[in-house]
Amino acid sequence: MSLLSSTVAAIRPADAAAAAQARDRQARMTKPAGSLGVLEDLSIRLAGLAGECPPPLPEPAAVAVFAGDHGVHAQGVTPWPQEVTGQMVANFLAGGAVVNAFAAQMGASVTVVDVGVAVPPAAGAGLLERNVRRGTRDMTVEPAMTRDEAVAAIEVGITVAQELVAAGHRALLTGDMGIANTTASAALVAAFTGADAAAVTGAGTGVDAETLARKTDVVRRALARHGRLTDPVEVLAAVGGLEHAAIAGFVLGAAAERVPVILDGVIAGSAALAAAALAPDCLDAVVAGHRSTEPGHGVALEHLGLTPLVDLSLRLGEGTGAVLALPIVQASVRALRDVATFDSAGVTEKQ
Numbered sequence: 389m390s391l392l393s394s395t396v397a398a399i400r401p402a403d404a405a406a407a408a409q410a411r412d413r414q415a416r417m418t419k420p421a422g423s424l425g426v427l428e429d430l431s432i433r434l435a436g437l438a439g440e441c442p443p444p445l446p447e448p449a450a451v452a453v454f455a456g457d458h459g460v461h462a463q464g465v466t467p468w469p470q471e472v473t474g475q476m477v478a479n480f481l482a483g484g485a486v487v488n489a490f491a492a493q494m495g496a497s498v499t500v501v502d503v504g505v506a507v508p509p510a511a512g513a514g515l516l517e518r519n520v521r522r523g524t525r526d527m528t529v530e531p532a533m534t535r536d537e538a539v540a541a542i543e544v545g546i547t548v549a550q551e552l553v554a555a556g557h558r559a560l561l562t563g564d565m566g567i568a569n570t571t572a573s574a575a576l577v578a579a580f581t582g583a584d585a586a587a588v589t590g591a592g593t594g595v596d597a598e599t600l601a602r603k604t605d606v607v608r609r610a611l612a613r614h615g616r617l618t619d620p621v622e623v624l625a626a627v628g629g630l631e632h633a634a635i636a637g638f639v640l641g642a643a644a645e646r647v648p649v650i651l652d653g654v655i656a657g658s659a660a661l662a663a664a665a666l667a668p669d670c671l672d673a674v675v676a677g678h679r680s681t682e683p684g685h686g687v688a689l690e691h692l693g694l695t696p697l698v699d700l701s702l703r704l705g706e707g708t709g710a711v712l713a714l715p716i717v718q719a720s721v722r723a724l725r726d727v728a729t730f731d732s733a734g735v736t737e738k739q
C-alpha cells in the first residue's frame with residue numbers, strides 16, 4: 389500500500405467517549421458553564437482527537453514551512469520575481485522572517501522544507517531537501533503537476549508530519565512560501581467549493597486592480613482548461629502547487645498521528661480542502677488558526693465548517709497566523725487540565 393493510502397486508512401473519527409468526558413468536566417470546572425466560549429469546544433475536540441481527557445498539552449509545537457514555485461507566475465499574477473521564494477527560504481533558515489520572530493515568541497520550532505522551489509538556496513544548515521520538481525507547470529496551459537508528482541508532494545508532507553511527531557512534537561502548524569501561490573490557492577478553492585473565480589481571487593501580496601483582474605481571469609481560464617474534476621489528487625495536480633500538496637499531506641499525517649494541526653491562511657485552507665476530500669475525518673485534527681484577508685480563505689473555512697481563532701487582517705502566510713493562534717489552543721487544554729472543579733475546590737454552585 390502507498391504511504392498516502394495507508395495514511396488515509398489510518399485516520400479514524402474522534403473518540404466520542406473522551407469528548408463527552410471533556411464536555412462533562414467543562415461543566416464542572418470553577419467557572420460559569422460556557423464562559424470559555426470557543427475554548428471549551430476546542431478542548432472537547434482535542435480530547436476526542438487524543439482519545440483521552442484531558443488530552444496532552446499541545447507542546448512542543450513545530451511549524452513546517454513548505455516552499456514551492458509556480459509555473460503560473462509567467463501569467464503576471466504577482467509583482468514579485470520568482471527567485472524571492474528561494475531567497476525567503478534562506479531567510480527562514482537564518483531566522484530573519486516574520487514567522488521566525490513569532491515562533492520565537494510562542495516557543496515553536498521552524499522546519500523549512502523545499503518541496504518545489506525553482507531556485508533553492510545553496511544547501512544550508514537545516515533545510516529539508518525534499519524537492520519533487522523545480523516548480524509546477526503553468527496551469528493555464530497544462531496540469532501544474534502529473535498525478536505522480538502530486539502524490540510524491542503529498543507524501544513529503546505526510547513524512548514531515550510523521551518525523552515531527554516522532555521527534556516529540558504535539559502540535560503541528562502549517563506554513564508556506566511560494567511566489568504566486570495565492571493564485572493556485574484561489575483555483576483550488578474554486579475547484580473544491582464551486583465558488584466563482586471572482587469570489588475567491590484576492591490581492592495576494594498586494595497586486596493593483598489591473599493585476600487582480602488578470603489574476604481572476606487566469607483562475608477562470610485554468611478552471612475552464614481542466615474541466616470538472618472530482619478526484620482530489622487530480623484537482624491538486626491540475627491547479628495546485630507542490631507546497632499545497634505537501635500541506636494536504638501534512639494535515640493527513642497529523643490526523644493519522646492524532647496530533648492537532650493548526651492551519652495558517654489561504655494556502656493552508658485550500659490545501660485542507662484537498663485533505664478533507666481525501667479523508668473527511670482528518671478535520672477532527674484541524675484547527676483554523678486565523679482568517680486572512682484573502683477572500684478565498686473565508687470561502688474555504690466556511691466549506692470546511694471551521695471557525696478561525698484569530699482575525700487580525702493578516703495577509704502574509706509563512707505560518708504566521710497559525711503561530712499566533714498556538715497559545716490559544718494551548719490555553720484551552722491547560723484550562724481543561726488544571727482548573728479545579730466545584731467539588732474539588734469547595735466552591736458553591738449557582739442556585
Ligand SMILES: Cc1cc2ncn([C@H]3O[C@H](COP(=O)(O)O)[C@@H](O)[C@H]3O)c2cc1C
Nearest residue numbers: 466564565566567568569570592593704705
Ligand atoms: C518578501 C515576501 C515574504 C513573504 N512571506 C510570505 N509571502 C506570501 O506571499 C506569497 C504569495 O503571494 P502572491 O500570490 O501575491 O505572490 C507567498 O510566498 C506567501 O507565502 C511572502 C511574499 C513576499 C514577497
Ligand SMILES: O=C(O)c1cccnc1
Nearest residue numbers: 592653654680703704705
Ligand atoms: O492568506 C495568506 O496566508 C496569504 C495572503 C497573501 C499572501 N500570502 C499569503
